[in-house]
Amino acid sequence: MYAAASGMAAQQTNLDVIADNLANADVAGFKRAAAGFIDVNAGGTIGLGTASTGTRPDFAQGKLMKSGGPFDVAIDGPGFFRVERGGQRAYTRNGEFARAADGTLRNAAGWQLRDVRIPEDATAIHVGADGRVTIDTAGTTGRPAGRIRLATFASAENLRALGGTTYAATDASGPEHRIGPGGPNAPRIAFGMLERSNVSIIESMMQILNAQRAYEANAKGVQAADEMQRIANNLHRS
């Protein structure tokens, strides 16, 4: 009975992760996650069902698409934008930034892109593949306004998800390595583009159907075990 119940719990976890993927399928820079499971054995071959080993993000590159935002950037290759909010540092591949009143570039969740500031008199912005930001003003063109640097990690899969597209460094991921984009073998910045999420809606729908069927089958297992215990308990009365 507990083996079947552990199977129900596993499929519940599975469904939660897939549903979160689906909910974020249209969010730029979102990375799908997958739940992992192991079988639980107490000595012999037959065991106690299954247990979760946690969820892990899959940082496979999403497709880049043209976008309309004034400061949309995407990373072509590995790495993360370095952002901060209220002193907390984090990492994201969502490059949907907009200029705030104080000249900083922030995304919808209020995370500020580090190292870049856009002055008020800027009339046009340009970002090179190497991350260098230049602005035009009424009188000048091509004035430097900072450079976007990216962070890579020894073990990006061990970053801690902060929700949505944002991650924090952990002991297991190792500290950030700061890299300048645009060099040979280095990621490039694509200006005027956004990275689509790497969630495949069709694949996720298939996963949901499978998980639901598996959940129901495990529920039947719980019922069967319960029924057999009831029969055994009533043996003396029949």
Next chain:
Amino acid sequence: MTWMASAMRAAQAQLDTATHNLANVATDGFRRVRSAVELTARGLVARELPDPTQGGIRETGRPFDLALLGPGSFAVEGARTRSGSFIRDRDGWLTDRQGRRLLGARGPLRVSDGATVAADGTVRDGSRIVDRIPLPPGTRIRSGALEASGVDAIGESLAILTAQRAFETAQKTLVAIDQTREKAVNDVARLK
């Protein structure tokens, strides 16, 4: 009567096996366990046998997701597993989902980001051969893919129903035998 009790125990064991299999329908690399019921001097006994059926292969594109094609398993620290979802940890060691390091022929494997695993288990860092993942003869490794669970949910659901019916049949038979004995003890010897 003890025979019917053994039949009930065997049905219970079959149910345990089926529910354990079913619980692991989403566990990568899981090999289902087969429950075989045998008639012995002690009555019916259910034995658990590993089912060597290969699970389906699912492409993931991640270079350190390794699927075993054929028998065998990966050696990780303190255990063996067919679950081939490995990542590099911060120091470059290949680790499984429980943080155990993957062992090559010469010990734990440490690689850089661009390392590759060939079908014969050879681990290369660029052109340098780091080590080899030991494999039984004939078994290959597919990199960028995972072996899905070998459990078929429909088959296990049927096994659950079968076990439940077998249990009920044994129980009904047991009750019938018990009633016969009751008659023998209480009625046959009664003088009219």
